[in-house]
Amino acid sequence: MSLNFNEKWQKHFDLLSSSLFSNLKSEEDLNLNLQGEDSTFLRFNQSMVRQNTRVEQVLLSMSFQGSGRRVQFELMLTGDLENDRNLTSSLLERARSEVQALPVDPYLVPMKSNGDSVREYHGKLPLAADAIKMIAETTAGVDFAGFYTGGPVLRASRNSKGQKHWFSSENFFVDYSLFTKNSDGENKAIKGVYADLNWDQNQFSKQLQSSQNQLSLMSRKSQLIKPGAYRTYLAPAAVAEILGTMSWNAFSLKCFKQGLSGFKKLYEKEKSLSPLFTLRENFDMGLCPQFNQQGEMAPAQIVLVEKGIAQNWLSSSRSEKEYGIAANGCDPEMLRSTEILPGQLPEDKVLQELGTGLYLGNLHYLNWSDVPGGRITGMTRYAGFWVEKGEVVGPIQDLRFDESLYQIFGSELAALTREQHIDPSISTYLQRDLGGRKNPGALLNKMTFTL
């Protein structure tokens, strides 16, 4: 009987790690981390297939510690046990030589067992040919550009102290845009993501129909909005984009200590955010493993900001060693599974509460424009509307914003919606990402637009 992807690589990882651990000498430690996927990638333009690719890749990370030093290797595994044993044995020998040539690492964290865990999410995914047919035929007649990704993803961690974690998920997403031209002949678009463990053709069709309904609003005449400050509603996808930028350096202990934090003034209590704003890491959402690459388990929830006041950093064991502040299993010190707690504003009252101003469905290409000042810039994209007296007037021509986070989630935050939306990570750089965000929409008294 042939083994499926997870079974095959679990067995391979067992044999490879046993072999490597048995070759360690006393005073040597080894952490192994596995990141793998068997992915189908389908790219569509105008509902037709531009490129379709199948990729199986499994990357092994080896972190070797000895003589007070650490060296790390990453190796793309071949799946052939003899080859992989040869390659990893060579790397183990190299690691032993390297620790003799490198200076002592004062922030080295001694290895220990961080327990064991297994979490597996099974799904029902279409074959590539079926997915192509369903997507191409369901979207025929619409200007659809989109991307389907599906297949198993795994993460695993073991070390020579006995730690053993396994996480796998069979999932898919269709990330798509629908395009139209409005009455001025300008391109306008709507964004959508259909993601799950089990493909449901009816659900996909329903979601697409809903997107098409939204697209009809975009065909109205464009509203030219001059730079300035406007009352603004940021839909959940737009808030999620801001969270993505904050993830880089806003909550990291290391960044705070190294002068690179976007929230230095928040953590120093020089500034605060709105009492409406509470943000936490929440691993109970099941979007990603609770263990990190070192196999350390983060708490199920880590409150970073509570009612506008900074509470905790994302902190790794290495930062704890250097700065003496307790670690909470976050390595790297970035947001992985983030939640902004909801507010009181019902989504169906958003336009009414907005009154006159901007409704922004999505934001694009955000970046810090002043890190110490906590200011970010970016563009509006997709469903952006001008609203007057609670009624959509028409789509806007895209605007650039440049605004401090202390205003967006602080002094100008009027309300958060009662409903939260889940935004699973759809990043596929180097490999398929896991994790995501769950957050409400945000109504701001004003937001500054510059171009």
Added chain:
Amino acid sequence: MLTLSIPIYEKLPNSLDLRLAIQWLTGKADWIGLRLYQEITHQRGARNGHPDENQVSFDRGVMVEVFHQGHFGYCGTAHLTKAGLELACHQAKQMAEAGAKYKVADFDLSAVRPRSVGHYRSPVFKNLDCETLGDFSETLRLASLKLKVSDQIVNAIANARLVETSIHYVSSDGSDTLQEFLLLGHNYAATAQQGSESQTRSDHGGVASCSQIGLETWDRAEILNRCARIGKEALELLQAPNCPSEKMDLILAPDQMLLQIHESIGHPLELDRILGDERNFAGWSFVKAEDFGQLQYGSKLMNATFDPSVPGEYASYAFDDCGNPAQREYLIKDGLLVRGLGSLESQFRSHLPGVANFRASSWNRAPIDRMANINLEPGSSNLKDMIAQTEKGILMEANMSWSIDDYRNKFQFGCEYARLIENGKLTSVVKNPNYRGVTVPFWNSLKAVGNAQEVEIYGTPWCGKGEPSQVIRVGHSSPHCLFSQVEVFGGVQ
């Protein structure tokens, strides 16, 4: 002595022979291409006098490409045995068959997969065998200490990234190209802090110092000198006032021109963007097919080239990933848009002139239209004259922040370091310098371009694009350039 070289693949008993592999597979489909991509990436770093990063990544696999009824199917595998490649070929064929009925274009194989044979090797005089790990690490450690010119420097990092890449491409109709690269990138950065204010100064902006070169340029004394200057400039920024907010003339140094070229020339000219492939991810383009030969993109001083032939520039190569021989082409000539960045596939679809830029980030991604080296050609001015002719202006250096819309029109970029220009002279240093504009009006405000003696060459390893997403290396060279009446501004007051 333990050198930087780690030749683990050479020790494998049954290494893959790609020329033999294509013989195993020939006949299993109408046409098959195999691209063996092997890359070893060394990341070494020190921070505040201590080791910070010692990681080496070994990546190797084959992308199998199968042509069937006008469409290509792809399958990437790291299982490099006969059985592994046969399975990947079968799966690539399944992908081609599944996509053929719904394909975006009915490709003519001979138009998009030329038969090519050749070899390219990047210029190297000292390879990784010539440097010991101990000496290399010690240079980085000393560099991080040299950056720390004051207790106000709270973070001092020195890191280097060495990449050994080999791309071997063969096809069932006789293509056989082998390209080998050694790449060196390095960065030295100091962050100065006082109270809640902090400022970072780096070596030309973090990742910009990168080239195709060997260790012949790895000079400890020169690196330490450079670090002392960087540390001092971080302290200068800490004490500096904010950049003023007003319209003024702007001189961009080559280490910021790289970003300006990249975002507002490179991406909008990619033909796959213009064709709409990228609309769901990075975006579309304000450039339309009918603009080629018509659009006055910039002033008459603007000349931009696609040039993969510059020795040592980060993205030089002889063939792209479909075997198309690469050569220098003008994209913009005397300010007029003349050519796009489109591969043979995009040229076939759009009927527009293009270049050899069908590139994949690794074995696990299909090639797409990418930049390579996109350069702003030199003019006749020089920095001294540009400053002298500026009554009120600013000189900005080293990219720090970047953002542009999905059609590549409205941009806002930030730099690390700037000096005001008053009455033809450089005056005070200002912090948090930013500027914003719209692509075509901005390039039309170009009023001086430095000469060939002042060209500097930079690049980045991190250009992102595509579904599935890919990061790829690009190079950008430019002299200093002067733009008139640009909106500049500073940080939060």
